[in-house]
Amino acid sequence: MKILVTGARGFIGENLIAELRNRHYNDILECYRNTDATLLEEYCREADFVFHLAGVNRPQNESEFEEGNLGFTSILLNALEKYDNDCPVMFASSTQATLDNAYGKSKRAAEDLIFAHAKSSNSKALIYRFPNVFGKWCKPNYNSAIATFCYNIARDLPITVNDPSVKMNLVYIDDVVEELIRGLDDHHNVVDNFCEVPTMHTTTLGEIVELIESYKKSREERSIPNMHEALSKKLYSTYLSYLPEDRFSYDLKMNVDQRGSFTEFIKTMDRGQVSINVSKPGITKGNHWHHTKNEKFLVVSGQGVIRFRKVGSEEVIEYFVSGERMEVVDIPTGYTHNIENLGDTDMVTVMWANELFNPERPDTYYLEV
Known part of the structure; x- marks a missing residue:
């Protein structure tokens, strides 16, 4: 034709x-x-x-x-x-x-x-x-x-x-x-x-x-606008197509210490937030539990173990994870948990939480696994 x-x-x-x-x-x-x-x-x-x-x-x-x-x-x-x-x-x-x-x-x-x-x-x-x-x-x-x-x-x-x-x-x-x-x-x-x-x-x-204007602000706040309405989704895509070619990227705030780093990647008002956690070899992070907050962990590089213990129990549950196998591990409420890097390189974990971090009500309680 x-x-x-x-x-x-x-x-x-x-x-x-x-x-x-x-x-x-x-x-x-x-x-x-x-x-x-x-x-x-x-x-x-x-x-x-x-x-x-x-x-x-x-x-x-x-x-x-x-x-x-x-x-x-x-x-x-x-x-x-x-x-x-x-x-x-x-x-x-x-x-x-x-x-x-x-x-x-x-x-x-x-x-x-x-x-x-x-x-x-x-x-x-x-x-x-x-x-x-x-x-x-x-x-x-x-x-x-x-x-x-x-x-x-x-x-x-x-x-x-x-x-x-x-x-x-x-x-x-x-x-x-x-x-x-x-x-x-x-x-x-x-x-x-x-x-x-x-x-x-x-x-x-x-x-x-x-x-x-909210789309512009969302990049500054490292958040994602609500895409529930079809118009908002289409308008957001349109806005991004007009970004100056030297402003496609934007920096994130990395919280760095001797253990590695923790960086908030995406925040939403109704779907929680995604963060990137980097752990140095031999480092264990976590050892806390939540009442209502829940998370998903996905190791994308390196290898390690995620350990759980139900609050009030002595039994420890282990999930061995690796970037060579894409596996999501849910972090249920009421279980104290940690993640340890068992490899000799940095371990990178994508972490999703069902709510934005609120320093006034963190719903995070220290407890060794």
């Missing part, structure tokens, strides 16, 4: 082409702003499906709306008709097509052209009136508030929010791409003659800013 993508270097186009290639659609005809007219005609002759994503939304003057949205659509359809190509045409329109502004009018006129083409050529028109689309690779400080917020906040640059109560309808780029690719198999989602991305999120501008 030969797939023509106009606007191939734009936000949606770049993401769509990347995923098409992931799914082994390798015959992609990419049309850019400066693609030669002769080459475009050749593409229109060969195409089995057209993703028409090219458009103008931030011109220097309003006349460019008609030229970029309506004019180019007309050129595209004329080329298809010249070669009697009745392949399906998908068009990236906008919810603003219902509004009486220059951009909306140009999009609505392009829609009408595509519907007329589909009727005359007995082909399919897949027209999407997209709301705000967000995700990786969207150009900041252009036409996406989310891209701008993510880019600026990640760089400690100021942002402007005129009215935080403004409601926003959002679709995530991966959901958009998934829906568009379904159209290749005629499985697109149609509602009242137009197509829609099934998953849409509604929130306010202020809530978006609060979330993005």
Whole structure:
């Protein structure tokens, strides 16, 4: 299948082409702003499906709306008709097509052209009136508030929010791409003659800013935001894609002594925390128990033994562990426990606790195993 993508270097186009290639659609005809007219005609002759994503939304003057949205659509359809190509045409329109502004009018006129083409050529028109689309690779400080917020906040640059109560309808780029690719198999989602991305999120501008600022803060606090809501998960992924390339990493506080080190890695409000424990050869750590706090130990390097003794009992239980065998050991409440490095190299243990450490209520009681 030969797939023509106009606007191939734009936000949606770049993401769509990347995923098409992931799914082994390798015959992609990419049309850019400066693609030669002769080459475009050749593409229109060969195409089995057209993703028409090219458009103008931030011109220097309003006349460019008609030229970029309506004019180019007309050129595209004329080329298809010249070669009697009745392949399906998908068009990236906008919810603003219902509004009486220059951009909306140009999009609505392009829609009408595509519907007329589909009727005359007995082909399919897949027209999407997209709301705000967000995700990786969207150009900041252009036409996406989310891209701008993510880019600026990640760089400690100021942002402007005129009215935080403004409601926003959002679709995530991966959901958009998934829906568009379904159209290749005629499985697109149609509602009242137009197509829609099934998953849409509604929130306010202020809530978006609060979330993005919390993502920045989470790196400073070494925590992970709550990902329970789908929007938060998608927005967090979007934010990380705008990090400056020299700020992908961040330092952790290592608590170091003669026994080794202990470093908190990830903290969450509702799923506890993960820490990395390094023990020197011959060192034993622990010898304490908990009422409610529970933990999981995973030795990823070195070898050792985890010992348990139920409080009030004399019986000692041993679990021998090694980085050569990935084995999680649960630390039940009511058992005093320790971990000893039996090897001649550092032993590295990943430790998860079901709650954040609270120095005022540590729920940790010293008792030799």
